Amino acid sequence: MAETTAESAVKRPAPPLARRSVRVVLLNWFRELPLVPVIVLLMIGGAIVNPVFFTSSNLIDVATGGAALGMVVVAESLILLTGKFDISLQGTFGLAPLLGAWLIAPAASEGLGTEWNPWIGLVVVLLVGVAVGTFNGFLVVKANFNAFIFTLAMSILLTGLQLGWLGGKTVYHLPQVFIYLGSESWFGIPVQFWITGAAFVVAELFLRYHRAGRAIYAIGGNLEAARAAGIKVDRIRITVFMVASVLAAVAGLMQAGRVTAVTAGQGTNLIFSVFAAAVIGGVSLDGGRGRMIGALTGVILLSLVTNILTLSQISSTWIDAVDGAIILVALGLARFIGTERA
Amino acid sequence: MEQNSPRGAERQLPVGEALAVYKAFGETRALIDVSLEVRASECHGLVGRNGAGKSTLVTLLTGLSRPDRGTIRLGERSAPNLADRSAWLARVACVYQKSMVVPPLTVAENVFLNRPTTANGPLINWRRMREQAHQVMLEWGFDVDVDQAAGALTVEQRQVVEIARALSIGGRFLILDEPTASLEKAAIKRLFERVRRMREGGVGVLYISHHLEEIFEICDRVSVLRDGELVLSGNVRDISQENLVAAMVGSAPPRRASEIEAVQTRGAYGEELLEVSNLSVTSRAGSVENVSISLRAGECLGLVGLDGSGSATVADAVIGLIKPQSGTIRVGGKPVPPGKVDAMLHRGVGYVPQDRHARGFAPQLGVGENLTLTVLDRISPGILGLVSFDARDKIAQEQVNKLQIVTSSLDQPVSKLSGGNQQKVVVGRAMAQEPSVLVVVNPTVGVDVASKEILLDAVGRARDEGMAVLLVSDDFEDLRICTRLQVMVRGRISRAFDQPPWDRQQLISAVEGLDEEEQAGHG
Numbered sequence: 001m002a003e004t005t006a007e008s009a010v011k012r013p014a015p016p017l018a019r020r021s022v023r024v025v026l027l028n029w030f031r032e033l034p035l036v037p038v039i040v041l042l043m044i045g046g047a048i049v050n051p052v053f054f055t056s057s058n059l060i061d062v063a064t065g066g067a068a069l070g071m072v073v074v075a076e077s078l079i080l081l082t083g084k085f086d087i088s089l090q091g092t093f094g095l096a097p098l099l100g101a102w103l104i105a106p107a108a109s110e111g112l113g114t115e116w117n118p119w120i121g122l123v124v125v126l127l128v129g130v131a132v133g134t135f136n137g138f139l140v141v142k143a144n145f146n147a148f149i150f151t152l153a154m155s156i157l158l159t160g161l162q163l164g165w166l167g168g169k170t171v172y173h174l175p176q177v178f179i180y181l182g183s184e185s186w187f188g189i190p191v192q193f194w195i196t197g198a199a200f201v202v203a204e205l206f207l208r209y210h211r212a213g214r215a216i217y218a219i220g221g222n223l224e225a226a227r228a229a230g231i232k233v234d235r236i237r238i239t240v241f242m243v244a245s246v247l248a249a250v251a252g253l254m255q256a257g258r259v260t261a262v263t264a265g266q267g268t269n270l271i272f273s274v275f276a277a278a279v280i281g282g283v284s285l286d287g288g289r290g291r292m293i294g295a296l297t298g299v300i301l302l303s304l305v306t307n308i309l310t311l312s313q314i315s316s317t318w319i320d321a322v323d324g325a326i327i328l329v330a331l332g333l334a335r336f337i338g339t340e341r342a
Numbered sequence: 343m344e345q346n347s348p349r350g351a352e353r354q355l356p357v358g359e360a361l362a363v364y365k366a367f368g369e370t371r372a373l374i375d376v377s378l379e380v381r382a383s384e385c386h387g388l389v390g391r392n393g394a395g396k397s398t399l400v401t402l403l404t405g406l407s408r409p410d411r412g413t414i415r416l417g418e419r420s421a422p423n424l425a426d427r428s429a430w431l432a433r434v435a436c437v438y439q440k441s442m443v444v445p446p447l448t449v450a451e452n453v454f455l456n457r458p459t460t461a462n463g464p465l466i467n468w469r470r471m472r473e474q475a476h477q478v479m480l481e482w483g484f485d486v487d488v489d490q491a492a493g494a495l496t497v498e499q500r501q502v503v504e505i506a507r508a509l510s511i512g513g514r515f516l517i518l519d520e521p522t523a524s525l526e527k528a529a530i531k532r533l534f535e536r537v538r539r540m541r542e543g544g545v546g547v548l549y550i551s552h553h554l555e556e557i558f559e560i561c562d563r564v565s566v567l568r569d570g571e572l573v574l575s576g577n578v579r580d581i582s583q584e585n586l587v588a589a590m591v592g593s594a595p596p597r598r599a600s601e602i603e604a605v606q607t608r609g610a611y612g613e614e615l616l617e618v619s620n621l622s623v624t625s626r627a628g629s630v631e632n633v634s635i636s637l638r639a640g641e642c643l644g645l646v647g648l649d650g651s652g653s654a655t656v657a658d659a660v661i662g663l664i665k666p667q668s669g670t671i672r673v674g675g676k677p678v679p680p681g682k683v684d685a686m687l688h689r690g691v692g693y694v695p696q697d698r699h700a701r702g703f704a705p706q707l708g709v710g711e712n713l714t715l716t717v718l719d720r721i722s723p724g725i726l727g728l729v730s731f732d733a734r735d736k737i738a739q740e741q742v743n744k745l746q747i748v749t750s751s752l753d754q755p756v757s758k759l760s761g762g763n764q765q766k767v768v769v770g771r772a773m774a775q776e777p778s779v780l781v782v783v784n785p786t787v788g789v790d791v792a793s794k795e796i797l798l799d800a801v802g803r804a805r806d807e808g809m810a811v812l813l814v815s816d817d818f819e820d821l822r823i824c825t826r827l828q829v830m831v832r833g834r835i836s837r838a839f840d841q842p843p844w845d846r847q848q849l850i851s852a853v854e855g856l857d858e859e860e861q862a863g864h865g
Contacts, residue, residue: 211456211464214447218455221444228442229456230427288446 035280035297038333042304050311058307060189064258066303067192068093068182070296071251072270073277074199075244077295080278081207082237083220083287086136087151087271089248091158094267096128096249097256098162101171101178109173110166118177125249132158133245137238155271163264172261181250182257192254199247204292212236220287277302280330301330354381355418357515357546358403358434363412365398372398374570375412380515380546385537387557387578388550390567391590391850396550399567400517403548405430416515435508436517443500445493450475452492453507478510483539497626498529505536509545516540517548522556523628523650527832534560552648553855554586568592587851611825612639614675615810616660616691616779621669623659628652630659631833633669635812637779642801642811644821646853647830654696656830657783657814661693662686673779687716692777694769696784696814702768703756710738710752712767716775741770746796762793769797773804780804783814798823816853818846831855 030036046053072089079086100121105111136154140147184191207213218226219233227233256262281298283290305326309319358380365373373395380386390396401407402414405424414421422429443452453475459467475488484502486495492503501521508516518537522530537547537560549561557564558578566574566589574581574589616637623630630652637643647653658664660671665681672678673689687693695701703712714721714734721733738752745766749759756767765785772780782801786794802823805811813824821827827839829852837852 209466209468211458211466214451214466215456217447218444218451221446222442224440225442225444225455230431231456284446288444 032282032291033294033297034282034333034336035294035301035330038330039297039301039304042301042308046304046308046311049308053308053311058311060193062303062307063193064190065306066299067190067196068251068255068258069270069273069277069303070196070299071192071199071254072248072274073281073295073299074196074203074292075247075251076271076274077278077281077283077290077292078203078216078240079244080283080285081216081220081287081290082240083223084140084147084237084241085151085275085285086140086147086241086244088132088136088154088158089244089274090267090269090271091155091162092129092132092245092248092267093252093255093270094162094262094265095158095252096125096132097252097266098165098171098262099128100125100253101174101256101262102165104175104178105171105173110169110171111173118175121175121178122253125253126246129246129249130242133242134238136245137241140241141234141237159268162266166262166264168264170261170263174256174260174262178253179257179260182254183260192258195250195254200292200296207292216240217288220284220289222288273302276327280327298330302327354383354546356381356415357417358548359415360399360402360409361413361415363399363402363409363414365402365407365409371570373402373409376567376570376572377412378565378572378575380548382514382544382546383541384562385541385547385549385560387561387564388548388567389552389554389557389564389586389590393569394567394590395570396567397519398570400436400519400548400550403515403517404434404436431513432511433513434515434517435504435511435513436519437501437504437508437521438519439521439523441497441500441504443492443495443503445491447492448488449486449490449492449495449503450488452503453478453488453510455507457511474510475506478506482506482509482536482543484536496529498525498532501525501533502536505540509540514544515546515548517550519550520552520649521549522551522553530556554583555855557586558583566590583851583856587847587854587856590854591847591850611641612808614638615673616812617670617672617675618656618660619670619672621656621659621666621671623652623655623664623666623669625652625655625658625664627658628655629833630655630666633830633833633835635828637810637812639778639808639810640805641826642805642813642824644824644827645812645814645830646816646821646827646849647814648816648853651830651853652833653814653816653830654783655833657696657781657812660686660812661691661781687775690775690778692716692772692775692780694772694780694782694785696787698765698768703764703771705757706755708751708753709742709747709749709756709759709767710735712756713738713741713770713774716771737774738770741774744773745770745800760790760793762789765789766793766797769800773800777809779810779812781812781814784817784820785813785815786817786820794819818844818849829853 052058072093075089076086102112103114103116103124104118104121106115107113132154136151139145140150181191181195186194207216215226215231215236218229218231219236223233252267255266277298278290278295279285279298280301281290281296282294305323309322314322356379360376360378362375362377363373364375376395376399378399388396388399402409405421405427408424416433444455450472454471458464459471459474472488479486479488484506486499486502492500495503505516521533525533537549540547549557551557561578563576564578564581564586565572566586568590573592574586614636616635618633618635621630621633628650633652633656635643635656645653645656655664659666662681662683662685670677671680673686673691678689679685704715711734714737717737718729721737722729735752741747742749742752747766747770748763756764759767769785780801785797785801789797798820801811805823813820815821821844825842827844827849828835829837829839829849831853832855836855839849
């Protein structure tokens with residue numbers, strides 16, 4: 001399009017655009033990733049609290065523990081960037097693997113008894129994600145239901161279905177194909193860690209270098225301006241809801257594979273950690289601001305805190321309170337360092 | 343496209359045209375067979391009072407709606423299909439008063455919003471995007487750093503970003519909708535510089551403004567809309583200011599006799615109830631510089647000004663919604679703390695806000711409850727603070743009768759009333775407080791004719807009974823209850839009219855910001 005500009009405008013030589021200096025780039029990184037120093041401090045603290053912290057088996061534990069959470073954080077961050085949110089991702093996280101497992105597990109281990117091919121079970125997991133995401137997307141975006149109350153109701157419904165279906169029991173004895181993502185390792189590192197890592201990288205690159213990714217930022221930043229620029233606002237927002245639900249379903253599958261079973265309570269209360277990780281990682285609840293790499297630092301921070309609290313001899317009944325206090329401190333730090341962002 | 347003499351606009355091809363377009367909304371005819379043409383390398387002014395049809399014409403020219411009759415042509419071709427947004431965007435762009443930048447994104451991204459940087463691929467080439475955005479800025483002489491976040495820009499810079507966006511798409515037809523409304527003097531100068539540069543570059547600009555002196559400064563041709571009809575169109579240098587104003591106002595007598603005539607009785611007024619001295623306020627809605635006002639019992643002062651002139655800001659500052667930078671406000675001789683609404687209401691100042699939906703009433707509450715929101719202390723005596731429903735209904739019923747509010751009962755939610763009756767509730771709420779000073783902002787916007795009369799009569803009666811009224815309005819029909827007027831232009835009181843009846847033409851000239859010297863000897 002630059003050709004059209006040049007032909008009619010008053011021509012004059014353009015001095016080259018100044019390259020941004022290394023210092024400015026580094027400073028911007030620091031502002032955008034205010035949690036990095038906090039994470040470094042936590043790791044030092046962890047090493048002091050318990051020498052077990054820096055063993056490879058413990059670090060792999062941290063990574064595995066954070067993988068499913070991280071996947072849902074990718075999903076929620078995508079929706080948050082468009083200026084909406086979805087609480088029912090935790091419902092999808094539980095219900096999608098449950099339905100898949102139920103159809104393939106033998107009756108003896110609380111399955112339906114149909115014992116379908118496990119591959120079909122995997123397809124069912126993804127389909128549940130697509131279905132819930134489409135439903136949420138249409139009703140929140142097109143019918144203009146309030147995202148908070150609508151997806152809260154959906155979350156209660158999905159979790160309730162999960163509980164009602166199983167009557168509080170657990171589906172176990174799942175075939176290898178179904179639990180592969182959550183139980184196997186590549187190069188000594190759990191598969192789910194690779195998958196979640198890939199999800200973060202792909203999402204970050206997509207958001208930065210794809211037109212649709214930039215459109216997501218524009219929609220969250222100024223809906224009217226995005227619409228006036230010809231962006232298909234509704235279509236993108238609904239698609240984001242769908243993709244996010246599918247990611248949540250995959251995350252649920254990883255979680256089920258890790259414990260080789262689907263419990264009636266899988267996913268309960270997960271969404272609070274998801275929001276906490278995304279927000280302390282710099283993703284704005286108002287939309288349009290934040291990066292995947294920032295959300296990743298939020299996930300790492302929460303996973304480390306959980307791990308260190310477990311390693312330290314803090315009474316388990318106090319862990320939640322300490323957890324909450326540390327999230328508050330992290331929020332304060334993020335606001336303090338990243339003044340321009342937060 | 344080479345054009346060495348920008349003043350040779352007469353021979354240029356049109357970049358945008360409306361041919362006998364007609365558009366009606368229900369009974370209202372918004373545009374009646376209007377033809378208008380904007381040529382390359384010209385700045386074409388479009389003026390007209392509020393409701394003359396300017397915004398409707400803009401929606402037609404930008405493809406946001408379709409004319410009932412007539413055609414729109416863009417750059418010698420017929421207009422694209424309404425659904426094809428990108429085709430419209432490539433040929434015409436409008437910079438509205440409302441900012442259309444995306445604050446979290448950089449300037450470069452805002453310029454290239456939803457457009458490919460490489461040959462139609464879906465991937466973004468950031469380096470190219472920054473370079474191209476920078477290139478656009480240089481070509482047109484705009485001075486904005488493309489790596490900055492748009493959220494950190496000033497109003498002027500945001501406008502530049504939007505202009506750059508339009509120009510970089512390749513559009514050669516640009517509509518500026520009241521571009522100077524929220525700009526400082528120096529920024530306006532720079533805007534004119536940009537407009538001239540665009541004109542030299544072959545761009546055709548449709549320049550909409552309320553400020554006629556701007557039209558004379560920057561435009562080559564001007565068109566005037568009045569009540570949906572094109573009443574005048576021609577070269578600016580052939581048209582005098584008097585003719586332009588006359589075209590806007592029309593030579594026909596006012597629609598109703600009461601429209602412009604004001605109260606004739608001018609007895610001795612009472613004591614001074616409201617005194618505003620040297621008020622200065624910075625506000626996005628129109629800053630105010632050094633404004634002083636004095637208001638006596640039984641007086642109604644009309645503060646007249648366009649959007650952004652600062653007249654509404656004065657009202658907001660007086661009532662305490664905005665904290666002024668400097669200046670004092672006295673009620674009944676005593677200074678009041680600035681920026682405190684509750685303190686003002688407590689001193690007996692009533693307030694009818696501009697936007698009734700945002701500040702006027704609680705829509706789900708009943709008529710009775712809304713009418714008595716300002717007098718809760720009077721209807722809930724004793725230390726328990728329990729509301730007496732009898733007392734509430736008595737006060738509410740009195741206002742319902744006075745203002746002839748049409749409601750099924752005092753319990754009917756205000757959201758179920760018509761616009762006129764909603765506004766009566768807002769006015770009634772202020773009156774129920776029996777204030778000594780009433781601050782009223784645009785009380786009759788969006789109100790039917792009958793309700794308008796009732797509202798104005800009610801305020802007029804209260805004035806006769808000794809209330810001091812500060813009426814902020816740009817609707818001349820409202821001014822009939824005023825005893826004197828002060829006109830605000832760009833944050834200052836530019837002119838005063840002390841004796842009704844008002845000369846409509848003089849008043850409009852003053853409001854539109856024409857030089858006072860031109861209009862010797864005011865009433």
